[in-house]
Amino acid sequence: MQNLSLSTFTVNVLAISAILFVVALGLTALAVVYMYWVDTHQKKHTVRRNYPVIGRFRYFFEYLGEFFRQYFFAQDREELPFNRAQRSWVYRAAKNIDSTIAFGSTRPLNQPGDVLFLNCLFPTIAQDHVPPAPVVIGEGYARFPYAAQSFFNISGMSFGALSQPAVRALSRGAAKAGIWMNTGEGGLSPYHLEGGCDLIFQLGTAKYGVQDNEGRLDEQKLLAVSAHEQVKMFEIKLSQGAKPGKGGMLPGAKVTAEIARIRSIPEGQDSISPNGHVDIRSLDQLLDMVHRIRELTGKPTGMKLVLGSADWLDEICLKIHERGWQYAPDFITLDSADGGTGAAPQSLMDFMGLPIAASLPVIADKLVEYGLKQRIRLIVSGKLINPGKVAWALAMGADFxxxxxxxxxxxxxxxxxxxxxxxxxxxxxxxxxDLQRGLDPQEKSERVYHYATTMVKEVGVLAHSCGVTDPRSLNRHHLQIINETGLPEPMTDLYPVVRTRPEYDLP
Incomplete structure (x- = not known):
């Protein structure tokens, strides 16, 4: 009888356990179904939308990493090309959440080449803050000069390299933030125009969208682009950060029918731009092209390059003075050797060109030396994604x-x-x-807007701590740089302030 009772108890326990297991399994299944439905219908997290349920593990492991990174994972500053600390700031800024940190900086503060800002004893107080004023490009030389509202803007990224929803999100966010967006060399798409932002049209070496059958400039196509009021300026791209000396590379898998139509190229085939402009083979031809485009369109025209050899800088400045300022580019966009988002040969990405830390002072000083700093605006790019880097660039002579x-x-x-x-x-x-559906342009445009506005705000915080009212008032006297011994020295010792030559000084 006792054995029978024990057997009955065991059966009951097993039955209850089986029922509980089935219930737990059912609840788990319902939970998975619910999470799947939530993930596929929400628009804030692209990874979760593209990878329902399993995408949640990314955030779980990221959370655990905060506790286990000291044992197993790389530290904040050890990842490349952008470390975790750099990316985390951008993520927080874009989401418009608290950007403060606790327990001290993870930045070593003693690495050669690192920059420190010098706070003043009496920082600029709130009532003395001055909003950054617009800077006019092409004034006196272009029929339609451009008053650029913000010192921080979107660099060139082509439709083709970027997806349709990405371009739409950038365009909408840029319009809301009051910043410009560079089209990149891939031509002008309806998605650039859709958001209503100001645009810089870039002419790469292939002149996509404005080329004739021989790869030269088609003036009628250029005028059709210029007819869009949103297109404020034109940029002739000579070289770019990821691949100085080589043109753009778009794999055939990304050359859809729409992209082929916009670029005027064959669908489904690799699109490899020439490594140079067929109609710009000298400094004189470059200045002629700048003048030609500005005269045709009436809009400011400049050029983009990565600095390598610098022996041509004196020559071009002299030519501008000899030929007249109407032949000068209205702006120079200086890219860094560590720039670039797309496909590039590793040999070029690793070894070719100068980084912005070395090239920016050279270009800025040449423009001052030849009295061209107010005539030619200086735009810079290259891993400048955090407030400290942006403020450094402004202090070293950049306008944007x-x-x-x-x-x-x-x-x-x-x-x-x-x-x-x-x-x-x-x-x-x-x-x-299938992968694009995870990126909702409306949701992501808000992040673009918040990132841009938070950047401007926090660069202002650095400027005010240095005692100036406007970020563009920062200069090299506000900086120190860590030398080879790990000690800070004035930035002006490494890059002395240059004066304009008397013969080129304006009366």
């Missing part, structure tokens, strides 16, 4: 800073390093519709 990868992070880029393929998991650099 533009960023590509910073704005990609604001869209939700997770640095998966698949920009050169058609497999970007966040939908930013892919034309796979």
């Amino acid at each position: 800073v533009v960023s590509a990868r910073g704005f990609l992070f604001s869209l939700g880029c997770i640095q998966a390093l698949q920009c050169n393929k058609n497999t970007c998991p966040t939908g930013i650099t892919t034309h796979d519709k």
Whole structure:
């Protein structure tokens, strides 16, 4: 009888356990179904939308990493090309959440080349803050000069390299933030225009969208682009950060029918731009092209380059004075050797060109030396995605800073390093519709807006701590740089302030 009772108890326990297991399994299944439904219908998190349920593990492991990184994972400053601390700031800024940190900086503050700002004893107080004033480009030389509202803007990224929803989000966010967006060399798409932002049209070496059958400039096509009021300036791209000396590379898998139509190229084939302009083979031809485009369109025209050899700088400045300021570019966009978002040969990406830390002082000083600083505005780019880097660039002589990868992070880029393929998991650099659906342009445009406005605000915080009222009032006297011994020295010792030659000084 006792054995029978025990057997009955065991059966009951097993039955109850089985029922509980089935119930637990059912609840788990319902939970998974619910999470799947939520993930596929929400628009804030691209990874979760593209990878329902399993995408949640990314955030879980990221959370655990805060506790286990000291044992197993890389520290904040050890990841490349952008470390976790840099990316985290952009993510917080884009989401408009608290950007403060606790327990001290993870920045070593003693690495050679690092920059420190010098706070003053009496910082600028709130009632003395001055909003950054617009800077006019092309005034007196272009029929339609451009008053640029912000010192921080979106750098060149082509439709083709970027997906349709990414371009739409950037365009909308830029319009709301009052910043410009560079089209990149891939031509003008309806998605650039859709958001209503100011645009810089870039003419790469292939002149996509404005080329004739021989790859030269088609003036009628250029005038059709210029007819759009949103197109404020034109930029002749001579070279770019990821691949100085080589043209753009768009894999055939990303050349859709729409992209082929916009670029006037064959569908489905690799699109490789020439490594140079067929109709610009000398400084005189370059100045002629700048003058030609500005005269045709009436809009400011400049050039983009990565600085390598610098022996031509004196020559071009002299030519501008000899030929007249009407032949000068209205702006120079200086890219860094560590720039670039898309496909490039590793040999060029690793070894070619000068980084912005070395090239910016050279260009800025040459413009001052030849009295051209007010005539030619200086725009810089290259891993300048955080307030300290942007403020440094302004202090070293830049008029504007533009960023590509910073704005990609604001869209939700997770640095998966698949920009050169058609497999970007966040939908930013892919034309796979299944992956694109995770990127909602309306939601992400808000992040673009918040990133831009937070950047301007925090650069202002640095400026005010240095005692100036406007970020553009920062200069090299506000900076020190860590030398080879790990000690700070005045930036003016390394890069002395240059004076304009008397013969080129304005009366």
